[in-house]
């Protein structure tokens with residue numbers, strides 16, 4: 001096909017000099033072998049908006065808030081990023097050959113990204129140019145559909161792109177189940193336009209009868225709830241069914257058993273797992289980076305590092321109620337149109353909680369999200 005003339009657009013770029021502190025951190029982390037990226041990230045300094053100074057004209061198109069760079073497609077191959085290593089390298093699986101090719105990232109793409117770390121992330125669809133040495137260079141990142149983000153040092157950090165569903169894994173043993181955290185994850189999935197399901201893992205440790213209220217609550221809200229145990233095999237057939245053909249991110253606190261579950265679903269994954277520390281009773285963040293794994297049944301799963309706390313990015317107080325879908329029928333009956341359902345008079349949400357129409361547990365999660373105390 002003859003090359004079309006691509007429109008020119010002006011894009012704002014970060015300065016690509018003078019970020020040496022950050023570069024060094026990442027480089028150091030990378031040289032240390034399997035880069036503990038989440039750890040490296042916590043000491044990272046991200047350049048603020050003021051760093052966006054230069055404007056350049058590039059060939060490309062604007063797609064939503066993303067810029068798609070025009071490249072010579074005849075020399076490029078399409079692939080999917082399995083894993084990003086720092087901000088400059090990643091592993092790409094070729095769409096046609098299935099070969100995994102280590103790639104670097106064109107500097108232009110990194111300067112175009114508002115946060116260099118997320119120029120290329122796991123799950124990205126890319127065009128890369130193969131080089132002679134079995135490696136490649138990423139020339140273009142296609143617009144992202146469903147993204148999973150985490151707030152990190154006051155910035156939104158994209159963890160995985162092109163996700164179709166999130167599996168929220170909670171534990172029925174250690175670490176203890178925290179329904180407000182489930183609700184936070186649900187909100188974050190809804191905000192990213194990704195559907196969600198809940199996995200109640202370590203089901204071997206409890207009597208399932210005691211779980212019925214919890215299962216009923218979330219099922220009624222339309223989320224699949226699957227009690228599982230990799231130890232007994234409970235729930236695994238249903239979980240496999242849920243994952244088939246999807247691109248699913250496993251998310252949840254450290255130690256809930258995300259990697260153990262994935263190994264049970266497909267033993268060839270051989271993911272590292274670890275017992276919960278006896279001393280701290282906390283998981284040890286055994287999984288260090290987000291990585292795409294291909295399922296034999298079709299589709300992908302992404303194991304992610306567990307997190308202690310999920311900070312939501314960019315959700316206004318008044319916006320939270322919209323994500324509590326069962327609140328919606330009651331909201332119009334609050335006296336004040338801008339009611340936050342805290343202590344306002346004649347609040348239909350509070351009345352519905354008192355009358356037992358709405359779950360108190362969900363209302364408490366709502367309060368935590370709006371008031372922001374953790």
Ligand SMILES: Nc1nc2c(ncn2[C@@H]2O[C@H](COP(=O)(O)OP(=O)(O)OP(=O)(O)O)[C@@H](O)[C@H]2O)c(=O)[nH]1
Nearest residue numbers: 202255256257258259260273274275285286287306
């Ligand atoms: N009793 C019981 N223990 C489980 C179950 N699933 C996982 N575990 C244990 O929980 C511990 C943590 O499991 P991991 O799979 O490493 O947890 P993770 O969620 O991947 O943790 P991070 O990678 O740190 O985020 C391990 O000791 C597992 O053996 C289960 O169904 N029942």
Ligand SMILES: [Mg+2]
Nearest residue numbers: 258259286287
């Ligand atoms: Mg893990």
Ligand SMILES: [Zn+2]
Nearest residue numbers: 334339341347
């Ligand atoms: Zn109200």
